[in-house]
Amino acid sequence: MNTGRGVFLAIEGTDGSGKGTQFKKLAERLNAGGYDVETFDFPQYEQPSSYFVREYLNGKYGGANDVGPYTSSLFYALDRFEAAPKIREALAQGKVVLSNRFVGSSMAHQGTKFRHAEERRGFFIWLDNLEFEMLRIPRPTASFVLR
Numbered sequence: 001m002n003t004g005r006g007v008f009l010a011i012e013g014t015d016g017s018g019k020g021t022q023f024k025k026l027a028e029r030l031n032a033g034g035y036d037v038e039t040f041d042f043p044q045y046e047q048p049s050s051y052f053v054r055e056y057l058n059g060k061y062g063g064a065n066d067v068g069p070y071t072s073s074l075f076y077a078l079d080r081f082e083a084a085p086k087i088r089e090a091l092a093q094g095k096v097v098l099s100n101r102f103v104g105s106s107m108a109h110q111g112t113k114f115r116h117a118e119e120r121r122g123f124f125i126w127l128d129n130l131e132f133e134m135l136r137i138p139r140p141t142a143s144f145v146l147r
């Protein structure tokens with residue numbers, strides 16, 4: 001079903017919160033309801049754009065706390081940047097775009113590296129600007145956070 005401009009939904013949450021299960025169930029339900037659904041999983045481990053994410057997660061640059069939140073967020077942002085044209089195209093075709101993790105996951109994971117709320121807030125503003133303004137990555141219509 002083409003409803004004109006698409007809708008972009010992001011499922012966010014901590015590891016083990018059931019994101020993958022709910023992502024799959026929602027995609028199945030939307031497809032069964034006649035919606036044309038395009039799904040994305042981040043990081044996109046099979047894509048070259050996730051190179052730095054993979055290296056970071058494998059400890060090449062030290063432990064997770066050895067790499068600052070700004071640096072590690074760049075790794076994930078570049079992976080989403082690679083997918084941005086496909087997301088925009090799906091939205092222009094009126095599809096429901098469903099993402100398993102997106103910018104909110106970076107905010108949650110990297111935001112824990114700050115001790116002070118004001119520093120964390122500044123980081124959130126910086127990351128929002130980087131992803132949605134500078135890199136022009138599409139902003140989800142709605143994000144659902146599971147815990």
